[in-house]
Amino acid sequence: xxxxxxxxxxSVTTIGEDGSRRFLFPADSRGPLTRARRASxxxxxxxxxxxxxxxxxxxxxxxxxxxxxxxxxFGLTLAAQDLWLMFFLITGLGFSxxxxxxxxGRIWCGWACPQTVFLDHVYRRFExxxxxxxxxxxxxxxxxxxxxxxxxxxxxxxxxxxxxLGVAHVFLAYFVSxxxxxxxxxxxxxxxxxxxxxxxxxxxxxxxxFAWFREQLCIIICPYGRMQSVLTDEHTxxxxxxxxxxxxxxxxxxxxxxxxxxxxxxxRVCPTGIDIRQGLQLECIGCTACIDACNEVMRRVGRPEGxxxxxxxxxxxxxxxxxxxxxxxxxxxxxxxxxxxxxxAAAGIHxxxxxxxxxxxxxxxxxxxxxxxxFLIRVVNKQDHPVRLQLSLSGLPPGAAxxxxxxxxxVAPMGEEVRPLILEQARAAFRGSxxxxxxxxxxxxxxxxxxxxxxxxxxxARDGP
Amino acid sequence: xxxxxxxxxxxPHLRPHRFDGIQEFDQRLPNWWLFTLYGAIIFWxxxxxxxxxxxxxxxxxxxxQAALTQIEATKLAATxxxxxxxAGLWAMSRNPVIVEQGRQVFEANCIPxxxxxxxxxxxxxxxxxxxxTDRTWIHGGRPxxxxxxxxxxxxxxxxxxxxPILGARRISQAVAYVYSHHQxxxxxxxxxxx
Numbered sequence: 001x002x003x004x005x006x007x008x009x010x011s012v013t014t015i016g017e018d019g020s021r022r023f024l025f026p027a028d029s030r031g032p033l034t035r036a037r038r039a040s041x042x043x044x045x046x047x048x049x050x051x052x053x054x055x056x057x058x059x060x061x062x063x064x065x066x067x068x069x070x071x072x073x074f075g076l077t078l079a080a081q082d083l084w085l086m087f088f089l090i091t092g093l094g095f096s097x098x099x100x101x102x103x104x105g106r107i108w109c110g111w112a113c114p115q116t117v118f119l120d121h122v123y124r125r126f127e128x129x130x131x132x133x134x135x136x137x138x139x140x141x142x143x144x145x146x147x148x149x150x151x152x153x154x155x156x157x158x159x160x161x162x163x164x165l166g167v168a169h170v171f172l173a174y175f176v177s178x179x180x181x182x183x184x185x186x187x188x189x190x191x192x193x194x195x196x197x198x199x200x201x202x203x204x205x206x207x208x209x210f211a212w213f214r215e216q217l218c219i220i221i222c223p224y225g226r227m228q229s230v231l232t233d234e235h236t237x238x239x240x241x242x243x244x245x246x247x248x249x250x251x252x253x254x255x256x257x258x259x260x261x262x263x264x265x266x267x268r269v270c271p272t273g274i275d276i277r278q279g280l281q282l283e284c285i286g287c288t289a290c291i292d293a294c295n296e297v298m299r300r301v302g303r304p305e306g307x308x309x310x311x312x313x314x315x316x317x318x319x320x321x322x323x324x325x326x327x328x329x330x331x332x333x334x335x336x337x338x339x340x341x342x343x344x345a346a347a348g349i350h351x352x353x354x355x356x357x358x359x360x361x362x363x364x365x366x367x368x369x370x371x372x373x374x375f376l377i378r379v380v381n382k383q384d385h386p387v388r389l390q391l392s393l394s395g396l397p398p399g400a401a402x403x404x405x406x407x408x409x410x411v412a413p414m415g416e417e418v419r420p421l422i423l424e425q426a427r428a429a430f431r432g433s434x435x436x437x438x439x440x441x442x443x444x445x446x447x448x449x450x451x452x453x454x455x456x457x458x459x460x461a462r463d464g465p
Numbered sequence: 466x467x468x469x470x471x472x473x474x475x476x477p478h479l480r481p482h483r484f485d486g487i488q489e490f491d492q493r494l495p496n497w498w499l500f501t502l503y504g505a506i507i508f509w510x511x512x513x514x515x516x517x518x519x520x521x522x523x524x525x526x527x528x529x530q531a532a533l534t535q536i537e538a539t540k541l542a543a544t545x546x547x548x549x550x551x552a553g554l555w556a557m558s559r560n561p562v563i564v565e566q567g568r569q570v571f572e573a574n575c576i577p578x579x580x581x582x583x584x585x586x587x588x589x590x591x592x593x594x595x596x597x598t599d600r601t602w603i604h605g606g607r608p609x610x611x612x613x614x615x616x617x618x619x620x621x622x623x624x625x626x627x628x629p630i631l632g633a634r635r636i637s638q639a640v641a642y643v644y645s646h647h648q649x650x651x652x653x654x655x656x657x658x659x
Contacts, residue, residue: 010490011490011492012495015492015493015495017492017493018493018496019493019494019495019496019499020496021495021496021497213497216495216497220495220498359625360625360626360629361618361620361623361625361626362620362621362623365622365623372593372623374623374625376630403577403578403593404576404577417573418573418630419573419574420574420577420625421577422577422578422593424593
């Protein structure tokens with residue numbers, strides 16, 4: 001197992017010259033930021049585990065029922081037909097992330113991303129319990145295989161697998177709901193091969209990711225870090241090093257040196273293997289471990305804290321920090337536009353779909369007395385309970401009659417009904433095509449058909465020149 | 466193949482070309498990244514052999530054809546179960562369960578023109594459809610004639626083409642419901658063309 005050399009800006013610390021992986025043994029950080037981050041991580045994990053248990057409006061708070069194509073989000077139920085709303089949800093999340101990034105840098109990565117939350121606060125904790133601190137872990141990694149190393153590795157990887165199994169099962173619960181998950185867990189794998197395969201793959205992926213892959217995901221796979229350079233500017237809050245105060249580095253007591261003791265604590269605690277003193281880098285996930293580490297050292301030598309701190313690059317350069325920047329307005333405007341569109345769209349979601357299409361065949365029928373148009377009414381009930389609908393028409397001119405919408409229409413839960421509708425107009429009274437509006441009243445709300453019905457007929461003969 | 470070797474802690478190699486003052490590092494990709502590339506190549510060999518060499522897998526049009534065949538088979542099975550011939554439809558018209566199912570289909574689709582009494586124009590001159598309870602039918606009186614009329618429709622008169630809307634099973638049920646208003650084997654004449 002090769003040990004990572006001191007970080008350089010020209011290459012990735014965790015990739016060797018021959019392309020091999022270099023494993024990091026990040027030391028523990030202690031301090032208020034680490035404690036706050038742990039608290040937020042545990043809260044987020046609790047939220048992740050709790051959402052399938054909390055029930056809103058008869059369904060789990062988040063239940064993406066793929067099998068029935070119904071998506072329940074905090075009481076709002078969307079059908080497959082409403083999936084276009086996802087556009088607004090995803091762009092809304094994107095623009096929110098833009099605003100947050102412009103203001104606070106990669107606060108998402110360090111405080112809320114599942115990769116960091118699970119890796120730092122669950123998996124690395126098991127590593128710490130079973131294999132000791134960074135020094136002990138490095139020593140153990142270099143040691144030849146023996147019973148003790150094997151026992152520790154077995155315990156650690158066993159714990160990893162158990163946690164991965166738990167994470168995967170909760171993940172599946174978001175798609176099948178807890179009662180169904182529990183029912184499936186009590187039967188053999190053969191009864192639900194798809195779900196079994198899903199949990200198996202998710203467990204394997206989580207285990208591989210958190211046991212081995214780790215920071216490679218953030219550095220090489222995740223696109224968010226790559227966007228850092230275009231989303232942030234010199235006024236964005238980032239984790240950084242006050243070079244003006246710290247340089248030149250040197251041991252305490254030596255004349256002419258800055259505050260940095262060159263103790264390398266900040267490098268040793270870094271989970272992505274960089275040196276924060278080399279400036280803002282793609283690899284930095286803003287986890288603040290180096291802030292806590294440096295502050296601890298500064299306290300010990302009696303110097304002010306904040307040599308490594310949250311600040312903007314302008315702030316580190318000694319210039320004033322500005323919160324307001326034009327890009328915030330741009331990102332905020334886009335976010336507001338998207339949110340407004342999403343609200344407008346969500347308000348337009350109807351629990352019923354009502355439409356009418358012309359029947360296949362001639363567009364209209366004519367005999368001596370009447371002009372007749374034939375339509376098919378289609379009603380889709382997207383709700384979980386049956387509805388009893390009274391159909392009604394408006395806009396019928398005098399002499400026109402409708403057949404087929406007199407009796408109330410019952411549509412089963414998640415059901416669809418098709419009914420013929422025949423519009424008739426006395427031929428003598430026909431003065432050209434007209435539009436008829438179709439409505440369905442379920443006793444509580446009225447749904448209008450997506451388009452009016454166009455009554456067609458032969459052009460009336462002109463009377464004289 | 467010679468591997469670019471970089472002594473530890475030395476400056477990484479730079480590629481010789483330069484554009485706008487920008488130069489490129491010549492560093493090795495992560496091995497795990499290369500494994501995904503080699504894995505994809507191995508997968509491609511297997512996948513290509515499966516589809517192109519052994520011709521085991523179905524391509525897109527073949528899959529569509531297979532699905533269409535499946536749909537066709539299901540439709541045929543439904544039709545076969547309903548026994549679409551005069552004797553079979555007469556037999557269905559004596560079965561109360563099928564007649565009740567047929568009544569529901571008729572009520573949902575046919576009454577705007579033929580009325581729920583089935584008597585159409587005989588009941589009200591303003592009705593659109595002809596009487597289905599009399600013994601003189603415009604398009605033929607055998608059950609298979611009626612089945613054909615419903616399925617294909619009579620476009621020039623406005624009788625819709627119900628085949629694609631209702632399907633064979635529900636059409637045969639509706640026809641059975643109509644014939645439940647007649648005695649079994651009752652002769653129904655084709656009306657002379659007007």
